[in-house]
Amino acid sequence: MDVFVCAGCGAELTAPVARVALPDHAYFGAWEQLHPPLMESGTYAVDPLPTGQPWRLWDEVGEELAARQGIYAPVYSVSFGPRGRIVIAPGDSRGMAFIPEKCEGYCMGVDGRDGPNLACTACGSAVATRLDDCGLWQAVWLEPDAVRRAPSGLPAVPVPSWDELDPQSYAVAPVELDGSWSFRWEAAVTVALAHLVVACDARPVALAGPLADLLGDAVAGYLPAGPPALTLGLAGPRRPPLRPGADVLLVPRHPSTGEAWRPPDGTVPVVPLDIGVWAYLAAPRETSPVPATGRLPDGVLRDDYPPPLRPWRPFLPHPYAFSHTLARLPAVRRPALRAYRDRFCTP
Incomplete structure:
Protein backbone atom coordinates (compact mmCIF):
# COMPACT_ATOMS: atom_id res chain seq x y z
CA MET A 1 0.00 0.00 0.00
CA ASP A 2 1.18 3.49 -0.83
CA VAL A 3 0.31 7.07 0.04
CA PHE A 4 0.90 10.12 -2.14
CA VAL A 5 2.50 13.15 -0.56
CA CYS A 6 3.06 16.73 -1.69
CA ALA A 7 6.30 16.99 -3.65
CA GLY A 8 6.90 20.42 -2.16
CA CYS A 9 6.41 19.92 1.58
CA GLY A 10 5.88 16.17 2.08
CA ALA A 11 2.36 16.45 3.56
CA GLU A 12 0.19 13.37 3.03
CA LEU A 13 -2.48 13.88 0.38
CA THR A 14 -4.14 10.46 0.25
CA ALA A 15 -5.20 7.56 2.39
CA PRO A 16 -3.27 4.30 1.85
CA VAL A 17 -4.07 3.05 -1.66
CA ALA A 18 -3.13 0.07 -3.85
CA ARG A 19 -2.55 0.29 -7.59
CA VAL A 20 -5.09 -1.22 -10.00
CA ALA A 21 -5.73 -0.96 -13.74
CA LEU A 22 -7.08 2.28 -15.16
CA PRO A 23 -10.79 1.62 -15.84
CA ASP A 24 -11.85 1.48 -19.50
CA HIS A 25 -14.63 3.97 -18.77
CA ALA A 26 -12.39 6.58 -17.09
CA TYR A 27 -13.03 9.27 -19.72
CA PHE A 28 -16.40 8.13 -21.05
CA GLY A 29 -19.55 9.16 -19.23
CA ALA A 30 -23.08 10.21 -20.17
CA TRP A 31 -23.79 13.88 -20.78
CA GLU A 32 -25.91 15.71 -18.20
CA GLN A 33 -25.91 12.71 -15.87
CA LEU A 34 -24.39 12.55 -12.39
CA HIS A 35 -21.91 9.70 -11.99
CA PRO A 36 -20.56 7.72 -9.03
CA PRO A 37 -16.84 7.63 -8.14
CA LEU A 38 -14.59 6.19 -10.83
CA MET A 39 -12.30 4.34 -8.41
CA GLU A 40 -13.03 1.92 -5.59
CA SER A 41 -12.02 3.19 -2.16
CA GLY A 42 -8.43 2.24 -1.32
CA THR A 43 -7.24 2.06 -4.94
CA TYR A 44 -5.46 4.27 -7.46
CA ALA A 45 -4.67 4.04 -11.17
CA VAL A 46 -2.20 5.76 -13.48
CA ASP A 47 -2.78 6.98 -17.03
CA PRO A 48 0.50 6.51 -18.94
CA LEU A 49 -0.54 8.75 -21.85
CA PRO A 50 -0.46 12.56 -21.95
CA THR A 51 -3.72 14.12 -20.77
CA GLY A 52 -5.10 17.63 -20.43
CA GLN A 53 -3.71 21.01 -21.40
CA PRO A 54 -1.93 22.16 -23.49
CA TRP A 55 -3.70 20.93 -26.63
CA ARG A 56 -2.48 21.35 -30.21
CA LEU A 57 -4.48 20.86 -33.40
CA TRP A 58 -3.72 17.73 -35.44
CA ASP A 59 -2.85 19.74 -38.55
CA GLU A 60 -0.01 21.54 -36.78
CA VAL A 61 1.25 18.42 -34.99
CA GLY A 62 1.49 15.86 -37.80
CA GLU A 63 1.62 12.06 -37.70
CA GLU A 64 5.15 11.59 -36.40
CA LEU A 65 4.87 13.88 -33.38
CA ALA A 66 1.32 12.69 -32.64
CA ALA A 67 2.56 9.09 -32.57
CA ARG A 68 5.11 10.06 -29.91
CA GLN A 69 2.14 11.34 -27.90
CA GLY A 70 0.34 7.99 -28.31
CA ILE A 71 -2.04 9.06 -31.11
CA TYR A 72 -1.90 7.06 -34.37
CA ALA A 73 -4.87 8.41 -36.34
CA PRO A 74 -6.16 11.90 -37.07
CA VAL A 75 -8.02 13.53 -34.17
CA TYR A 76 -9.17 17.09 -33.66
CA SER A 77 -6.45 17.92 -31.13
CA VAL A 78 -3.52 16.21 -29.42
CA SER A 79 -2.72 16.52 -25.73
CA PHE A 80 0.74 17.66 -24.68
CA GLY A 81 -0.15 17.51 -21.01
CA PRO A 82 1.77 15.47 -18.46
CA ARG A 83 2.01 11.68 -18.57
CA GLY A 84 1.32 9.59 -15.50
CA ARG A 85 -1.63 11.38 -13.86
CA ILE A 86 -2.84 9.44 -10.83
CA VAL A 87 -6.54 9.00 -10.10
CA ILE A 88 -8.10 8.19 -6.72
CA ALA A 89 -11.58 8.12 -5.26
CA PRO A 90 -12.57 11.52 -3.81
CA GLY A 91 -13.03 9.95 -0.38
CA ASP A 92 -9.37 8.89 -0.32
CA SER A 93 -8.07 12.47 -0.62
CA ARG A 94 -6.46 14.11 2.43
CA GLY A 95 -5.00 17.54 3.21
CA MET A 96 -6.34 19.31 0.08
CA ALA A 97 -8.67 22.28 -0.33
CA PHE A 98 -10.35 23.90 -3.34
CA ILE A 99 -8.71 26.83 -5.07
CA PRO A 100 -11.79 29.12 -5.30
CA GLU A 101 -10.89 30.86 -8.57
CA LYS A 102 -10.47 27.47 -10.34
CA CYS A 103 -13.84 25.88 -9.57
CA GLU A 104 -15.62 26.42 -12.88
CA GLY A 105 -17.97 23.77 -14.28
CA TYR A 106 -20.78 23.20 -16.73
CA CYS A 107 -23.83 22.96 -14.45
CA MET A 108 -23.65 20.42 -11.61
CA GLY A 109 -20.09 20.60 -10.31
CA VAL A 110 -16.46 21.28 -11.25
CA ASP A 111 -14.84 20.05 -14.44
CA GLY A 112 -11.20 21.13 -14.14
CA ARG A 113 -11.29 23.41 -17.16
CA ASP A 114 -8.87 25.86 -15.51
CA GLY A 115 -6.31 23.26 -14.50
CA PRO A 116 -5.64 21.87 -11.01
CA ASN A 117 -8.31 23.10 -8.57
CA LEU A 118 -7.06 21.49 -5.34
CA ALA A 119 -4.15 22.81 -3.29
CA CYS A 120 -2.10 21.24 -0.52
CA THR A 121 -3.36 22.79 2.71
CA ALA A 122 0.13 22.66 4.23
CA CYS A 123 1.99 24.71 1.62
CA GLY A 124 -0.60 25.98 -0.87
CA SER A 125 0.83 24.22 -3.94
CA ALA A 126 -1.67 23.16 -6.63
CA VAL A 127 -1.55 19.38 -6.56
CA ALA A 128 -4.72 17.84 -8.02
CA THR A 129 -7.97 18.27 -9.94
CA ARG A 130 -11.36 17.35 -8.53
CA LEU A 131 -13.99 16.31 -11.11
CA ASP A 132 -17.68 15.84 -10.35
CA ASP A 133 -19.63 17.73 -13.02
CA CYS A 134 -22.31 16.06 -15.13
CA GLY A 135 -20.98 13.47 -17.56
CA LEU A 136 -17.80 12.98 -15.51
CA TRP A 137 -16.93 10.13 -13.17
CA GLN A 138 -16.26 11.55 -9.72
CA ALA A 139 -12.51 11.51 -9.19
CA VAL A 140 -9.43 13.32 -7.92
CA TRP A 141 -6.58 13.38 -10.43
CA LEU A 142 -3.17 14.00 -8.83
CA GLU A 143 -0.62 15.90 -10.89
CA PRO A 144 2.46 13.67 -11.40
CA ASP A 145 4.95 16.52 -10.97
CA ALA A 146 3.26 17.86 -7.83
CA VAL A 147 3.13 14.63 -5.80
CA ARG A 148 5.33 11.67 -5.05
CA ARG A 149 4.58 8.15 -3.90
CA ALA A 150 5.66 7.06 -0.42
CA PRO A 151 5.28 3.86 1.59
CA SER A 152 2.24 3.82 3.86
CA GLY A 153 3.64 1.38 6.40
CA LEU A 154 0.90 -1.14 5.55
CA PRO A 155 1.75 -4.44 3.84
CA ALA A 156 1.65 -4.53 0.06
CA VAL A 157 -1.47 -5.93 -1.56
CA PRO A 158 -0.40 -9.00 -3.59
CA VAL A 159 -1.44 -9.08 -7.23
CA PRO A 160 -3.53 -12.24 -7.73
CA SER A 161 -2.77 -14.58 -10.60
CA TRP A 162 -5.51 -15.53 -13.05
CA ASP A 163 -5.87 -18.86 -11.22
CA GLU A 164 -6.42 -17.03 -7.92
CA LEU A 165 -9.06 -14.62 -9.26
CA ASP A 166 -12.77 -15.25 -8.92
CA GLU A 286 -29.80 -19.38 -13.77
CA THR A 287 -33.30 -20.69 -14.38
CA SER A 288 -36.31 -20.47 -12.10
CA PRO A 289 -36.82 -23.62 -9.92
CA VAL A 290 -40.18 -24.79 -11.33
CA PRO A 291 -41.15 -28.26 -12.57
CA ALA A 292 -40.24 -29.01 -16.16
CA THR A 293 -43.78 -30.27 -16.72
CA GLY A 294 -47.08 -30.09 -14.89
CA ARG A 295 -47.72 -27.71 -11.99
CA LEU A 296 -46.45 -27.12 -8.47
CA PRO A 297 -47.80 -29.58 -5.89
CA ASP A 298 -50.61 -28.42 -3.61
CA GLY A 299 -49.35 -26.56 -0.55
CA VAL A 300 -46.08 -25.52 -2.21
CA LEU A 301 -45.62 -21.77 -2.41
Whole structure:
Protein backbone atom coordinates (compact mmCIF):
# COMPACT_ATOMS: atom_id res chain seq x y z
CA MET A 1 0.00 0.00 0.00
CA ASP A 2 1.18 3.49 -0.83
CA VAL A 3 0.31 7.07 0.04
CA PHE A 4 0.90 10.12 -2.14
CA VAL A 5 2.50 13.15 -0.56
CA CYS A 6 3.06 16.73 -1.69
CA ALA A 7 6.30 16.99 -3.65
CA GLY A 8 6.90 20.42 -2.16
CA CYS A 9 6.41 19.92 1.58
CA GLY A 10 5.88 16.17 2.08
CA ALA A 11 2.36 16.45 3.56
CA GLU A 12 0.19 13.37 3.03
CA LEU A 13 -2.48 13.88 0.38
CA THR A 14 -4.14 10.46 0.25
CA ALA A 15 -5.20 7.56 2.39
CA PRO A 16 -3.27 4.30 1.85
CA VAL A 17 -4.07 3.05 -1.66
CA ALA A 18 -3.13 0.07 -3.85
CA ARG A 19 -2.55 0.29 -7.59
CA VAL A 20 -5.09 -1.22 -10.00
CA ALA A 21 -5.73 -0.96 -13.74
CA LEU A 22 -7.08 2.28 -15.16
CA PRO A 23 -10.79 1.62 -15.84
CA ASP A 24 -11.85 1.48 -19.50
CA HIS A 25 -14.63 3.97 -18.77
CA ALA A 26 -12.39 6.58 -17.09
CA TYR A 27 -13.03 9.27 -19.72
CA PHE A 28 -16.40 8.13 -21.05
CA GLY A 29 -19.55 9.16 -19.23
CA ALA A 30 -23.08 10.21 -20.17
CA TRP A 31 -23.79 13.88 -20.78
CA GLU A 32 -25.91 15.71 -18.20
CA GLN A 33 -25.91 12.71 -15.87
CA LEU A 34 -24.39 12.55 -12.39
CA HIS A 35 -21.91 9.70 -11.99
CA PRO A 36 -20.56 7.72 -9.03
CA PRO A 37 -16.84 7.63 -8.14
CA LEU A 38 -14.59 6.19 -10.83
CA MET A 39 -12.30 4.34 -8.41
CA GLU A 40 -13.03 1.92 -5.59
CA SER A 41 -12.02 3.19 -2.16
CA GLY A 42 -8.43 2.24 -1.32
CA THR A 43 -7.24 2.06 -4.94
CA TYR A 44 -5.46 4.27 -7.46
CA ALA A 45 -4.67 4.04 -11.17
CA VAL A 46 -2.20 5.76 -13.48
CA ASP A 47 -2.78 6.98 -17.03
CA PRO A 48 0.50 6.51 -18.94
CA LEU A 49 -0.54 8.75 -21.85
CA PRO A 50 -0.46 12.56 -21.95
CA THR A 51 -3.72 14.12 -20.77
CA GLY A 52 -5.10 17.63 -20.43
CA GLN A 53 -3.71 21.01 -21.40
CA PRO A 54 -1.93 22.16 -23.49
CA TRP A 55 -3.70 20.93 -26.63
CA ARG A 56 -2.48 21.35 -30.21
CA LEU A 57 -4.48 20.86 -33.40
CA TRP A 58 -3.72 17.73 -35.44
CA ASP A 59 -2.85 19.74 -38.55
CA GLU A 60 -0.01 21.54 -36.78
CA VAL A 61 1.25 18.42 -34.99
CA GLY A 62 1.49 15.86 -37.80
CA GLU A 63 1.62 12.06 -37.70
CA GLU A 64 5.15 11.59 -36.40
CA LEU A 65 4.87 13.88 -33.38
CA ALA A 66 1.32 12.69 -32.64
CA ALA A 67 2.56 9.09 -32.57
CA ARG A 68 5.11 10.06 -29.91
CA GLN A 69 2.14 11.34 -27.90
CA GLY A 70 0.34 7.99 -28.31
CA ILE A 71 -2.04 9.06 -31.11
CA TYR A 72 -1.90 7.06 -34.37
CA ALA A 73 -4.87 8.41 -36.34
CA PRO A 74 -6.16 11.90 -37.07
CA VAL A 75 -8.02 13.53 -34.17
CA TYR A 76 -9.17 17.09 -33.66
CA SER A 77 -6.45 17.92 -31.13
CA VAL A 78 -3.52 16.21 -29.42
CA SER A 79 -2.72 16.52 -25.73
CA PHE A 80 0.74 17.66 -24.68
CA GLY A 81 -0.15 17.51 -21.01
CA PRO A 82 1.77 15.47 -18.46
CA ARG A 83 2.01 11.68 -18.57
CA GLY A 84 1.32 9.59 -15.50
CA ARG A 85 -1.63 11.38 -13.86
CA ILE A 86 -2.84 9.44 -10.83
CA VAL A 87 -6.54 9.00 -10.10
CA ILE A 88 -8.10 8.19 -6.72
CA ALA A 89 -11.58 8.12 -5.26
CA PRO A 90 -12.57 11.52 -3.81
CA GLY A 91 -13.03 9.95 -0.38
CA ASP A 92 -9.37 8.89 -0.32
CA SER A 93 -8.07 12.47 -0.62
CA ARG A 94 -6.46 14.11 2.43
CA GLY A 95 -5.00 17.54 3.21
CA MET A 96 -6.34 19.31 0.08
CA ALA A 97 -8.67 22.28 -0.33
CA PHE A 98 -10.35 23.90 -3.34
CA ILE A 99 -8.71 26.83 -5.07
CA PRO A 100 -11.79 29.12 -5.30
CA GLU A 101 -10.89 30.86 -8.57
CA LYS A 102 -10.47 27.47 -10.34
CA CYS A 103 -13.84 25.88 -9.57
CA GLU A 104 -15.62 26.42 -12.88
CA GLY A 105 -17.97 23.77 -14.28
CA TYR A 106 -20.78 23.20 -16.73
CA CYS A 107 -23.83 22.96 -14.45
CA MET A 108 -23.65 20.42 -11.61
CA GLY A 109 -20.09 20.60 -10.31
CA VAL A 110 -16.46 21.28 -11.25
CA ASP A 111 -14.84 20.05 -14.44
CA GLY A 112 -11.20 21.13 -14.14
CA ARG A 113 -11.29 23.41 -17.16
CA ASP A 114 -8.87 25.86 -15.51
CA GLY A 115 -6.31 23.26 -14.50
CA PRO A 116 -5.64 21.87 -11.01
CA ASN A 117 -8.31 23.10 -8.57
CA LEU A 118 -7.06 21.49 -5.34
CA ALA A 119 -4.15 22.81 -3.29
CA CYS A 120 -2.10 21.24 -0.52
CA THR A 121 -3.36 22.79 2.71
CA ALA A 122 0.13 22.66 4.23
CA CYS A 123 1.99 24.71 1.62
CA GLY A 124 -0.60 25.98 -0.87
CA SER A 125 0.83 24.22 -3.94
CA ALA A 126 -1.67 23.16 -6.63
CA VAL A 127 -1.55 19.38 -6.56
CA ALA A 128 -4.72 17.84 -8.02
CA THR A 129 -7.97 18.27 -9.94
CA ARG A 130 -11.36 17.35 -8.53
CA LEU A 131 -13.99 16.31 -11.11
CA ASP A 132 -17.68 15.84 -10.35
CA ASP A 133 -19.63 17.73 -13.02
CA CYS A 134 -22.31 16.06 -15.13
CA GLY A 135 -20.98 13.47 -17.56
CA LEU A 136 -17.80 12.98 -15.51
CA TRP A 137 -16.93 10.13 -13.17
CA GLN A 138 -16.26 11.55 -9.72
CA ALA A 139 -12.51 11.51 -9.19
CA VAL A 140 -9.43 13.32 -7.92
CA TRP A 141 -6.58 13.38 -10.43
CA LEU A 142 -3.17 14.00 -8.83
CA GLU A 143 -0.62 15.90 -10.89
CA PRO A 144 2.46 13.67 -11.40
CA ASP A 145 4.95 16.52 -10.97
CA ALA A 146 3.26 17.86 -7.83
CA VAL A 147 3.13 14.63 -5.80
CA ARG A 148 5.33 11.67 -5.05
CA ARG A 149 4.58 8.15 -3.90
CA ALA A 150 5.66 7.06 -0.42
CA PRO A 151 5.28 3.86 1.59
CA SER A 152 2.24 3.82 3.86
CA GLY A 153 3.64 1.38 6.40
CA LEU A 154 0.90 -1.14 5.55
CA PRO A 155 1.75 -4.44 3.84
CA ALA A 156 1.65 -4.53 0.06
CA VAL A 157 -1.47 -5.93 -1.56
CA PRO A 158 -0.40 -9.00 -3.59
CA VAL A 159 -1.44 -9.08 -7.23
CA PRO A 160 -3.53 -12.24 -7.73
CA SER A 161 -2.77 -14.58 -10.60
CA TRP A 162 -5.51 -15.53 -13.05
CA ASP A 163 -5.87 -18.86 -11.22
CA GLU A 164 -6.42 -17.03 -7.92
CA LEU A 165 -9.06 -14.62 -9.26
CA ASP A 166 -12.77 -15.25 -8.92
CA PRO A 167 -14.09 -13.42 -12.01
CA GLN A 168 -17.71 -13.62 -10.88
CA SER A 169 -16.96 -11.44 -7.87
CA TYR A 170 -16.31 -8.59 -10.36
CA ALA A 171 -19.44 -9.08 -12.49
CA VAL A 172 -21.39 -5.91 -13.37
CA ALA A 173 -25.00 -6.09 -14.56
CA PRO A 174 -25.68 -4.42 -17.92
CA VAL A 175 -28.94 -2.73 -16.90
CA GLU A 176 -29.62 -0.29 -14.05
CA LEU A 177 -32.72 -0.44 -11.86
CA ASP A 178 -34.44 2.23 -13.96
CA GLY A 179 -34.00 0.22 -17.16
CA SER A 180 -31.11 2.28 -18.53
CA TRP A 181 -27.92 0.70 -19.78
CA SER A 182 -24.97 0.77 -17.39
CA PHE A 183 -22.61 3.64 -18.24
CA ARG A 184 -19.73 1.28 -17.54
CA TRP A 185 -21.08 -1.25 -20.05
CA GLU A 186 -21.64 1.38 -22.73
CA ALA A 187 -18.03 2.53 -22.45
CA ALA A 188 -16.32 -0.84 -21.92
CA VAL A 189 -18.11 -2.61 -24.77
CA THR A 190 -17.32 0.27 -27.13
CA VAL A 191 -13.64 0.18 -26.17
CA ALA A 192 -13.65 -3.57 -26.87
CA LEU A 193 -15.28 -2.91 -30.27
CA ALA A 194 -12.29 -0.78 -31.26
CA HIS A 195 -9.94 -3.61 -30.27
CA LEU A 196 -12.15 -6.07 -32.20
CA VAL A 197 -11.90 -3.98 -35.39
CA VAL A 198 -8.10 -4.14 -35.08
CA ALA A 199 -8.00 -7.85 -34.19
CA CYS A 200 -10.08 -8.85 -37.24
CA ASP A 201 -8.56 -6.26 -39.61
CA ALA A 202 -12.02 -4.72 -40.14
CA ARG A 203 -13.45 -7.97 -41.59
CA PRO A 204 -16.96 -9.32 -40.80
CA VAL A 205 -17.36 -11.15 -37.49
CA ALA A 206 -20.05 -13.64 -36.43
CA LEU A 207 -21.28 -13.79 -32.82
CA ALA A 208 -23.26 -16.50 -31.06
CA GLY A 209 -25.14 -17.07 -27.78
CA PRO A 210 -25.16 -14.27 -25.19
CA LEU A 211 -22.62 -12.32 -27.25
CA ALA A 212 -25.08 -12.12 -30.15
CA ASP A 213 -28.02 -11.29 -27.85
CA LEU A 214 -26.31 -8.41 -26.09
CA LEU A 215 -23.72 -7.15 -28.56
CA GLY A 216 -24.92 -8.20 -32.00
CA ASP A 217 -26.44 -4.85 -32.94
CA ALA A 218 -23.41 -2.95 -31.67
CA VAL A 219 -20.96 -5.07 -33.69
CA ALA A 220 -23.14 -4.83 -36.80
CA GLY A 221 -22.86 -1.05 -36.70
CA TYR A 222 -19.05 -1.05 -36.67
CA LEU A 223 -18.04 -3.95 -38.93
CA PRO A 224 -19.01 -4.82 -42.50
CA ALA A 225 -21.63 -7.51 -43.04
CA GLY A 226 -21.52 -10.60 -45.21
CA PRO A 227 -19.24 -13.60 -45.69
CA PRO A 228 -16.60 -14.69 -45.10
CA ALA A 229 -17.19 -13.98 -41.40
CA LEU A 230 -14.71 -14.61 -38.64
CA THR A 231 -16.04 -16.06 -35.39
CA LEU A 232 -15.74 -14.39 -31.98
CA GLY A 233 -15.55 -16.68 -28.96
CA LEU A 234 -15.63 -16.08 -25.21
CA ALA A 235 -12.56 -17.30 -23.34
CA GLY A 236 -10.86 -16.72 -20.04
CA PRO A 237 -10.13 -18.09 -16.56
CA ARG A 238 -12.43 -20.80 -15.19
CA ARG A 239 -14.01 -21.27 -18.61
CA PRO A 240 -14.31 -24.67 -20.32
CA PRO A 241 -11.34 -25.64 -22.50
CA LEU A 242 -11.28 -23.79 -25.79
CA ARG A 243 -12.88 -25.53 -28.73
CA PRO A 244 -11.20 -25.18 -32.11
CA GLY A 245 -12.86 -22.79 -34.51
CA ALA A 246 -12.92 -19.32 -32.91
CA ASP A 247 -10.83 -16.86 -34.91
CA VAL A 248 -10.83 -14.10 -32.26
CA LEU A 249 -11.31 -14.41 -28.49
CA LEU A 250 -13.09 -11.97 -26.16
CA VAL A 251 -11.10 -12.12 -22.91
CA PRO A 252 -11.01 -10.22 -19.59
CA ARG A 253 -8.54 -7.55 -18.55
CA HIS A 254 -6.82 -8.24 -15.23
CA PRO A 255 -8.30 -5.92 -12.58
CA SER A 256 -4.90 -5.10 -11.09
CA THR A 257 -2.52 -5.05 -14.05
CA GLY A 258 -4.87 -4.32 -16.96
CA GLU A 259 -3.22 -7.11 -18.97
CA ALA A 260 -5.43 -9.24 -21.21
CA TRP A 261 -5.87 -12.95 -20.41
CA ARG A 262 -4.10 -15.14 -22.94
CA PRO A 263 -4.97 -18.70 -24.02
CA PRO A 264 -2.37 -21.36 -23.22
CA ASP A 265 -1.13 -21.65 -26.81
CA GLY A 266 -1.25 -17.89 -27.37
CA THR A 267 -1.92 -18.19 -31.11
CA VAL A 268 -5.44 -16.68 -31.39
CA PRO A 269 -5.89 -12.88 -31.41
CA VAL A 270 -7.60 -11.57 -28.27
CA VAL A 271 -9.93 -8.65 -27.62
CA PRO A 272 -9.61 -7.34 -24.03
CA LEU A 273 -12.80 -6.46 -22.16
CA ASP A 274 -13.50 -4.93 -18.74
CA ILE A 275 -13.50 -7.93 -16.37
CA GLY A 276 -16.82 -6.83 -14.83
CA VAL A 277 -18.55 -6.94 -18.22
CA TRP A 278 -16.75 -10.12 -19.29
CA ALA A 279 -17.70 -11.90 -16.06
CA TYR A 280 -21.38 -11.15 -16.62
CA LEU A 281 -21.22 -12.54 -20.16
CA ALA A 282 -19.34 -15.63 -18.96
CA ALA A 283 -21.66 -16.35 -15.99
CA PRO A 284 -23.90 -19.41 -16.25
CA ARG A 285 -27.52 -18.38 -16.67
CA GLU A 286 -29.80 -19.38 -13.77
CA THR A 287 -33.30 -20.69 -14.38
CA SER A 288 -36.31 -20.47 -12.10
CA PRO A 289 -36.82 -23.62 -9.92
CA VAL A 290 -40.18 -24.79 -11.33
CA PRO A 291 -41.15 -28.26 -12.57
CA ALA A 292 -40.24 -29.01 -16.16
CA THR A 293 -43.78 -30.27 -16.72
CA GLY A 294 -47.08 -30.09 -14.89
CA ARG A 295 -47.72 -27.71 -11.99
CA LEU A 296 -46.45 -27.12 -8.47
CA PRO A 297 -47.80 -29.58 -5.89
CA ASP A 298 -50.61 -28.42 -3.61
CA GLY A 299 -49.35 -26.56 -0.55
CA VAL A 300 -46.08 -25.52 -2.21
CA LEU A 301 -45.62 -21.77 -2.41
CA ARG A 302 -44.10 -20.19 -5.52
CA ASP A 303 -40.50 -19.11 -5.09
CA ASP A 304 -39.56 -17.93 -8.58
CA TYR A 305 -36.51 -15.83 -9.20
CA PRO A 306 -37.34 -12.22 -10.08
CA PRO A 307 -37.34 -11.62 -13.85
CA PRO A 308 -34.12 -10.11 -15.21
CA LEU A 309 -34.06 -6.37 -15.78
CA ARG A 310 -34.69 -5.38 -19.38
CA PRO A 311 -33.31 -2.19 -20.98
CA TRP A 312 -35.84 0.29 -22.32
CA ARG A 313 -33.80 0.90 -25.47
CA PRO A 314 -31.30 -1.00 -27.65
CA PHE A 315 -27.64 -0.93 -26.70
CA LEU A 316 -25.88 2.13 -28.14
CA PRO A 317 -22.07 2.24 -28.17
CA HIS A 318 -20.55 5.30 -26.53
CA PRO A 319 -20.22 7.95 -29.27
CA TYR A 320 -16.69 9.03 -28.30
CA ALA A 321 -15.08 5.91 -26.81
CA PHE A 322 -14.73 4.09 -30.15
CA SER A 323 -12.83 6.77 -32.07
CA HIS A 324 -10.80 7.72 -28.96
CA THR A 325 -9.65 4.11 -28.46
CA LEU A 326 -9.05 3.32 -32.13
CA ALA A 327 -6.82 6.36 -32.56
CA ARG A 328 -4.60 5.12 -29.68
CA LEU A 329 -3.96 1.63 -31.13
CA PRO A 330 -0.74 1.55 -33.19
CA ALA A 331 -2.17 -1.10 -35.54
CA VAL A 332 -4.68 1.42 -36.88
CA ARG A 333 -1.92 2.55 -39.25
CA ARG A 334 -2.11 -0.76 -41.20
CA PRO A 335 -3.48 -0.25 -44.75
CA ALA A 336 -6.76 -2.15 -44.22
CA LEU A 337 -7.45 -0.30 -41.00
CA ARG A 338 -6.46 3.04 -42.45
CA ALA A 339 -9.13 2.51 -45.15
CA TYR A 340 -11.64 1.52 -42.46
CA ARG A 341 -10.79 4.58 -40.40
CA ASP A 342 -11.22 6.86 -43.38
CA ARG A 343 -14.71 5.43 -43.99
CA PHE A 344 -16.03 5.18 -40.44
CA CYS A 345 -14.19 7.79 -38.38
CA THR A 346 -13.82 11.53 -38.58
CA PRO A 347 -11.35 13.61 -36.53
